[in-house]
Amino acid sequence: MQLINKEQVKDWLSVYFIMGSPNCRKDPKETLEEAIEGGATLFQFREKGANALTGEKKWMLAAELQDVCRRQAIPFLVNDDIELAVKLEADGVHIGQEDAALSDVRKRLPGRIIGVSVHTMEEAIKAIDEGADYLGIGPVFPTATKADAQPVQGTKLIEEIRSAGLSIPIVGIGGIQAENAAQVVSSGADGVSVITAISQAASPREAAAQLKKAILEN
Numbered sequence: 001m002q003l004i005n006k007e008q009v010k011d012w013l014s015v016y017f018i019m020g021s022p023n024c025r026k027d028p029k030e031t032l033e034e035a036i037e038g039g040a041t042l043f044q045f046r047e048k049g050a051n052a053l054t055g056e057k058k059w060m061l062a063a064e065l066q067d068v069c070r071r072q073a074i075p076f077l078v079n080d081d082i083e084l085a086v087k088l089e090a091d092g093v094h095i096g097q098e099d100a101a102l103s104d105v106r107k108r109l110p111g112r113i114i115g116v117s118v119h120t121m122e123e124a125i126k127a128i129d130e131g132a133d134y135l136g137i138g139p140v141f142p143t144a145t146k147a148d149a150q151p152v153q154g155t156k157l158i159e160e161i162r163s164a165g166l167s168i169p170i171v172g173i174g175g176i177q178a179e180n181a182a183q184v185v186s187s188g189a190d191g192v193s194v195i196t197a198i199s200q201a202a203s204p205r206e207a208a209a210q211l212k213k214a215i216l217e218n
């Protein structure tokens with residue numbers, strides 16, 4: 001049974017901001033507050049890479065950012081870390097192909113949003129069959145943020161999924177900026193997920209607003 005409304009998920013995916021402390025140019029809390037004010041519609045806490053926080057410090061930052069999301073009424077998702085998501089009662093998680101099986105995650109987080117990264121049609125169909133609430137597809141463009149990213153695939157898989165008549169919510173990821181966001185949405189994605197475009201911007205507020213504008217104008 002699909003507990004989560006598909007159209008609602010599609011709306012949430014439109015300007016999907018992802019980050020952790022290593023990604024931010026300024027204070028993560030401030031960055032997130034500004035991003036939401038500018039128009040970010042969903043947030044994923046992804047504390048990874050060089051100097052990533054662990055243990056209690058990671059938990060504390062997650063709780064602080066979750067609080068920002070609650071106050072500004074957007075969903076708070078956790079990348080990979082199911083324990084953290086359960087402990088914080090997060091609104092959902094995002095998992096990759098190497099992470100826990102979707103059925104196990106669903107048991108631990110009933111009624112929450114579960115997003116899955118997919119890179120092929122087979123992975124997409126499997127995730128849909130297992131009940132994923134949305135698919136993350138990338139890297140659409142070259143990205144320096146994820147060291148172990150798959151080869152750049154453009155919008156091909158997004159187009160294939162839509163051509164097959166599959167209506168699952170989809171978000172594109174990887175190297176997306178305001179200038180190329182419309183291309184991702186016009187290929188069939190419901191929104192764009194970004195790290196650098198917002199977290200490294202001089203004004204995260206303005207960067208989020210530009211992304212929103214690019215998507216709305218599409």
Ligand code: 3NM
Nearest residue numbers: 138139143145174175194195196
């Ligand atoms: N996942 P930026 S690409 C976290 O292809 C992540 O699955 C990807 O960061 C995938 O917006 C990526 O800075 C990094 O390019 C996205």
